[in-house]
Structures are given as C-alpha cells and as structure tokens.
Amino acid sequence: MTAVETDPRQDAGVTEGFDVGRVVQPDRVHGSVYTSPEIFQREMDTIFRTGWVYVAHDSEVSEKGDYLTRRVGSDPVIVVRGKDGRIRVLLNRCSHRANRLCNAPQGNAGSFRCPYHGWTFSNDGSLTAVPMRTGYGEAFRQVREDLALAEAPRVDSYGGFVFASLSPEGPSLAEHLGRATRAIDRLLALSPTGTLDLRSGWMKHLHRANWKMVVENNVDGYHALFTHASVYDAVRRAKVSHVPSKVDVVVRDLGQGHSEIDYSAEYRKLDEEFVWYGRAPREKLPEYVAAMEEAYGPEQAHDALVVGPPHTLIWPNLFLAEMSVMYVEPVAPDETVAYTGISAMPGQDRFNERTLRRAEGAMGPAGFLIADDGEIGMRNQAGLAAHDPEWLVLARGLETDIEDDTGIVNADKSAETPQRGFYRRWADVVGQETRG
Numbered sequence: 001m002t003a004v005e006t007d008p009r010q011d012a013g014v015t016e017g018f019d020v021g022r023v024v025q026p027d028r029v030h031g032s033v034y035t036s037p038e039i040f041q042r043e044m045d046t047i048f049r050t051g052w053v054y055v056a057h058d059s060e061v062s063e064k065g066d067y068l069t070r071r072v073g074s075d076p077v078i079v080v081r082g083k084d085g086r087i088r089v090l091l092n093r094c095s096h097r098a099n100r101l102c103n104a105p106q107g108n109a110g111s112f113r114c115p116y117h118g119w120t121f122s123n124d125g126s127l128t129a130v131p132m133r134t135g136y137g138e139a140f141r142q143v144r145e146d147l148a149l150a151e152a153p154r155v156d157s158y159g160g161f162v163f164a165s166l167s168p169e170g171p172s173l174a175e176h177l178g179r180a181t182r183a184i185d186r187l188l189a190l191s192p193t194g195t196l197d198l199r200s201g202w203m204k205h206l207h208r209a210n211w212k213m214v215v216e217n218n219v220d221g222y223h224a225l226f227t228h229a230s231v232y233d234a235v236r237r238a239k240v241s242h243v244p245s246k247v248d249v250v251v252r253d254l255g256q257g258h259s260e261i262d263y264s265a266e267y268r269k270l271d272e273e274f275v276w277y278g279r280a281p282r283e284k285l286p287e288y289v290a291a292m293e294e295a296y297g298p299e300q301a302h303d304a305l306v307v308g309p310p311h312t313l314i315w316p317n318l319f320l321a322e323m324s325v326m327y328v329e330p331v332a333p334d335e336t337v338a339y340t341g342i343s344a345m346p347g348q349d350r351f352n353e354r355t356l357r358r359a360e361g362a363m364g365p366a367g368f369l370i371a372d373d374g375e376i377g378m379r380n381q382a383g384l385a386a387h388d389p390e391w392l393v394l395a396r397g398l399e400t401d402i403e404d405d406t407g408i409v410n411a412d413k414s415a416e417t418p419q420r421g422f423y424r425r426w427a428d429v430v431g432q433e434t435r436g
Ligand code: FES
Pocket: 094, 095, 096, 097, 098, 099, 114, 115, 116, 117, 118, 119
C-alpha cells in the first residue's frame, strides 16, 4: 500500500494563485467553475466555511433533544436543540478518532454515543462518558473539556429559518440576508399564525450536476417554456393555472447573491386571490381563508392571498419555491443533493394537504418540474466536458437592467440578472484571501 498524501488544504485553506477574474466576468462565467475540483474545494473553504449557510427550520427541532443530520458544505453536522433549549450546530465527528457520531437522519436524543468505541456526548456537545477511562491515565481528566464536540460558532435564525456560520467572525445574519428577509416575510404573511412548519418530510434528489447549476436554475426565467414544455401543455389543457405574461413579471438581483423571480406585480394587476395556488377558489379553502381574515383582517388577508409566496434564492443554498422549500448540499463538482419539502401552515391540515399534493405534482419523483430540471442539469454538466467554447454566456438583459431600491431589476423575466448577481457575490466570496 502506498502512503496517502496529505492534502495541505485540509488545514491550511487555499491561499494563492487564484485570480477570480479569470473565471467570472460581468457577462459570462468560465466552464471550470462547474467542473474544477480545486474550485469546488475553494468554495467549501470560502462560501461554506466563512459565510452563513441554511441548515434547518426551527419547527424541525421544536422539542429539546430533537436533532437532524445535515451538512454545511462538506462538513457533516448535527443540528440539535439541547436540554437547555438552545439550537446548536455540532460537527458530526467524534473527538476520539473522528468516527461519524450520529448516523440517523433525525430523531430525539439526550446524548450521542459513538458507534466505534462508545464515547458519549451530551446533546449540548460536552463529552460525558469514556469507556474504560483509566486506560488514558490521569492527565486525561484535564483534557476532557477540550474533547467536547466542535460546534458552529454562530447560529442564528430569521422567521424560523436557521442558519449557521463556521466562522466566528463576519457580517451578522441580518446583514447577510439583507433584502432577502422580505421574501421570508412574504411567506410568513401567508401563515395565519405568522409561523411555518417544515416537518412534512423531504424529497431527496441526487443531481448529477454542480450545485450552482441546481440553484441558479431555480431563478432562471428563460428555460421554462423549453425545459418544461410538457407542463405548459398539461396546464393549458386543464385550465388550472395562470401563465403570467412577460410584462409584469420581473427578475431581481437582491444583492449579496440573493435573487428572485417576482410575480407580485402581475398578480396585483389581476387582483385575484390564489392565482399562485392553481387558482383554487376560496370556497375550497374555507378554514384557511377564515383564519387569515381573523389574524390579519379582510384587507391585509386579501392582499397576501393575491400577492402569494416568494420565488427567491437565498444565497448560497436555500430556495423559497413558492410554497415549496428547497435546500441543496454540494457533494462533488458534478454531484449535488437537493431536498424539497413544503411550508405548512400550523393548524391548517386541509390546506397543507393540498399544498403537499401540489408539491408532489411539481417536485415529486413522478412530478412535472424537478425531473425536467434534474435531466437538463445533468446534460449541462455533460456538455461542459466539451472544452470549447470555454465560457457560458450570462449577458441576457445586461443592457436593460435597472437599479432601484429593491435591487437590480429587469422587466424581462428571461433576463440573466439573477445569475449575474449570483456570480458577483461568488467572485467576492471565492476570490477572497483565505486563511494561510
Ligand atoms: S472514534 Fe468515537 S469513540 Fe472512538
């Protein structure tokens, strides 16, 4: 057996020799951003190790001891509500010899026992038991505290969406979210309790594509007519949904990598409730409508039901897909896992069931949308294997972008404004000097 070469990036971070201008320009990106293992590693070291990353919703860990296993970039983590009620994001690595401590996707536990040699950690991360401890000698007593599980130094939430940062320093979550808070507010405005429940389960899709392909595509207003042609055919025949005209649907770069497709102007013009919900008549949703009016009054409820939910990408890995929610975990340059669930409204079982059926129809394994997007992402990755031309074009709408107090807006839904915003942020973050 040959010796395993150590990868200096493991503890040093990537430092030199990366000129971000060579791969990202205002109107194009280089193919290597989707294929290069070095760039992928650099993304893990920068975007996912220094910034805020979405990890969970607080409804998923509502009871003390509730936990989920997730990833922050390439780091496996346990998101857990400790016995003190605090949500922590613990690194899922035993402090003895690195075994992955927790192997269930979710559960409730007061402690975690390592499957390898039985070291046991409380759900606040402290090391509580070491089998046959005397074997380590007396000095071990003192080092025990240092052997607590590592944890993300910063965990914060907005509207129940929990984010972690593996860096102790940097902008606050509020600063990071910036204008994206409005998208979360827009979703919460559709909940009679002002809260959400994300415990309806997650559909897990393996995409043979780079993680950025998966997230960028979510705010691509150009592809739908072609990639999803079968949806339009079905919808036209069933006459269940409004296909918005181009005029009042805008794409928007919200700054800091966040972006959206915004249908609200179109919906306001129509002044019709539930256009975003397959035009369900309010008589079909009596409990939900009554609860909305009770909570907010008829006027505000009407406005929320007209405007509907957001279609917003929150940098780097969370997508509020109307009533669905998607988060992605990058695995390799050409491999990504996407999880899709729904935003359920507490106490609204009938409404939630309808939302779930709709989400299955769009995002489920036999659904209309995600299968198309998964296939097109895979073909995109396959196309990148051809080395010429080297660049991907993101110039659409560059000349018609307008900056206002909501961000950089383009009145053409098919403009590549969201992608340009995404890569401006990408260049800022990935191009930064990392720890040496
Ligand atoms: S690796 Fe966890 S107890 Fe040994």
